[in-house]
Amino acid sequence: MSDVSSAERECGKAFLPKFDSQGLLIAIAVDSETKDILMVAYMDEEALAKTRETGLAHFHSRSRGRLWLKGETSGHFLRVQEMRVDCDQDALILLVKPEGPACHTGARSCFYRRLDGEDLEPIA
Known part of the structure; x- marks a missing residue:
């Protein structure tokens, strides 16, 4: 259990990240120019x-149980322009400048399909 009060975490100026029981935070990568959501991943203290x-x-x-630099094999890095922290500091938005597709499939974003009834349809 953390020694940090909810008031400190929610209203204070200090960055006090609240990692879950597995030591992770949710991190949402958003294109800093278009504001499109590119991907969702997890960060531990090292990341x-x-x-x-x-x-x-x-x-x-x-899946690999280790630190992963986005773009380490593809060259499609995400350059962080700004980090935003949610109210209870357990999730981050990374405003990024992508250097190529964000998705491992080669799609610009991992969110390239929409649910239409029971089917997934590509987003144009």
């Missing part, structure tokens, strides 16, 4: 520190 240190989005890969 958050590396992102702040380098200006490049780092995440915690749950």
Whole structure:
């Protein structure tokens, strides 16, 4: 349990990230120009520190169980322009400048389909 009060976390000026029981925060990458949601991932303390240190989005890969620099294999980095923190500091919005597609499928965004009844339809 944290020593930080809700009032400190919600109304104070200090950055006091609230990691979940697995040590993760939700991180939503948003294109800083278009405001399109590009992807949702998780950050642990290491990923958050590396992102702040380098200006490049780092995440915690749950499937690989390790630090992951977005773009490390594809070259499609996300350059962080601004970080926004939600009210209880357990989620972040990263306003980013993408250097190529954000999705591993090659799509610009991981959100490239919409639900239409029971079917997924590509978003034009």
